[in-house]
Amino acid sequence: MRVPRPLLVALVLLTAAALVWVVLDLRRAGSGPRGTASPGPATSAPALAPVDWEGGPAYYARFPATAAAGWTDPSFFPVGVWYESVITQDDVDKDREAGINTYVELTETSDMALIRKNGMFAITGKPIAGYGPETVAWLVTDEADMWAGPGDDGWTGNFPGQGPLCVPDDPHKERCGYTVMKTLKDRLPKNDGRPHYANFGKGVMIWQNDRQAGRFVNDYTDLVSLDVYWYTSYYACLDAQNSLKFRADQCARAANYGLLIDRQRKLDALDGKRQPIYAFVEVGRPAPEDRQAIGPAQLKGAVMSSLIHGARGVVYFNHSFGGQCQSQHVLRDACGAATRPAVAEVNRQIKELAPVLNTQSLQHDFGKGIDTMLKRYGGASYLFAMPGADGGPGPYTFTLPPGVPAGQVEALYENRRIPVTGGAFTDSFAEESTYHIYKITP
Structure with a gap:
């Protein structure tokens, strides 16, 4: 029977449509059974969130002095010694052998050209004769939070041991620390491309609330540190027991040096800006009343705890005023016989791992303790x-x-x-x- 032309056209169109539907359905199904979706691309594990930081070595690009000195290099990590005197090449050699690369405060008799010649750096409380590009930052002052206290009262200009400190003169209520910080910072060279650094103590860590301590940490500096010598300080332990509710057996622990960094990081974040926070670790027996000197393993642990908690540099307190062996150059003389090898060892690890340390840490909780x-x-x-x-x-x-x-x-x-x-x-x-x-x- 002859099929009418309109009906023939309709059959052809229906057949073509069916073929198209089959092809499309097969493409959707892939090579698997009909109706089973092809597996999509493999999903990667969620990225770990970064720990907040100041920017690592790139932070130092903000300041012409540190940028020119190479502090933006990821292979550089600041390792300093507190208040040394550099007179001879032997002084520099001993310090470099211990892994020191920066002098944090110097005597006025120090040879700045010698420091510069040896590729070392300095952070000083004022310009020292002959200073130049080796001086990468200015020190505002040390421990004003402790000896002057939190407040805007007048300052006499005296330092501890020189007479009355604050105006009005009340030895039981020293409240001129903010005035001290502002006054001393204003005395330093201005707009010369060098950041400002200060070190604080038990005031910021123990005695003061966040508002009081936060002004010290945030209002005057671009680099900051905090010293409490947990392994050696007799009075720090007493203060921690009274104010922080430490048990006596909780004082002399490496982990407490990490708590110093935590305290500063908390305060530093209050103004929405971050700065490098340096660790401060003793190498001897700092004060006459201290009952013991720090041990080699304790010293290394204190440094590592600080790094784990986010320290971006390390400064060693190089003076020992307690016990039988007293010195202002512990890492150079016999008083450092026990701790110098430990300092050199952990500093060598820091130097070798600097490219790692200079990356941003990642958040992950590995468990309690x-x-x-x-x-x-x-x-x-x-x-x-x-x-x-x-x-x-x-x-x-x-x-x-x-x-x-x-x-x-x-x-x-x-x-x-x-x-x-x-x-x-x-x-x-x-x-x-x-x-x-x-x-x-x-």
């Missing part, structure tokens, strides 16, 4: 770890976050590797000051 810092550099992850303020010696298990593949875990500077099972590994810490640095590679 352990302090950690996680970084990524050069295709590897680096985990710095030690017992925290609420922890102690013993074994700890580290469960790595998604996105940190662990084919191998190496304990740096210990010549050992640690087995990984199910994305986790366990290691032990012999003392409260023991730290491990793990390099984690896929």
Whole structure:
């Protein structure tokens, strides 16, 4: 039977439409069974959030003096010594051998040309004769939070031991610290491209509230540090027991040096701007009333705790005024026989790991009792770890976050590797000051 032309056209169109539908349906289904969607692209693990920071080495690009000195180089990490005298090449050689690269305050007799010639740096409280590009920053003053207190009262111009300090004169209510900071900063050279640095003490850490301490930390400086000598200071321990509710056995611990950094980071964030925070660690027995000197393992632990909590530099208190061996040059003479090797060792680690330390840390909670810092550099992850303020010696298990593949875990500077099972590994810490640095590679 002959099919009418209109009906024939309709059949052709229906057949073509069916073929198109089949082809499209097959494309949607892929090679799997009909109705099963093809797997989409693999989803990567969520990125770890960064820890807030000041910007690392790039921060120093804000200041012509530090930029010209090379402090923007990721391989540089500031390691200073407090209030030295540099007269001879032997002085410089001993300091460099200990891993020092910066003098934080100097005697007026120091040879600035010698410092400059040796590629060292200085942060001083005033221009010293012959100073030049080696002087990268100005020191406003030391511990005004303690000896002058939080307040805007008048200042006599005296320093501790020279007579009355504040106006009005009330030895039980020293309240002119902000005036001291402003006055001394105003005396320094202006607009010369150098940042301003100050060191504080127990006032900021223990005695003052956030509002009072925050003014010291935020209103006058571009670089800041805080010293409380937990391992050695008799009075710091008493103050911490009274004000911070420490137990007596909680004072002499490496983890407390990390708490100093935490306190400064909290205060530093109050104004919405961040600056590098430096650690301050003793190398001897700082005060006559102190009952003990810091030990080598304690010193290294104090430095590492500071770094783990975000310290962007280290300064060593080089004076020892207690005990049988007293010195203002501990790292150069016999008084430093026990601690100098420890200083040199941890400084060598800092220098070798500077490119890692100068990266932004990543947030991850590895559990209670352990302090950690996680970084990524050069295709590897680096985990710095030690017992925290609420922890102690013993074994700890580290469960790595998604996105940190662990084919191998190496304990740096210990010549050992640690087995990984199910994305986790366990290691032990012999003392409260023991730290491990793990390099984690896929």
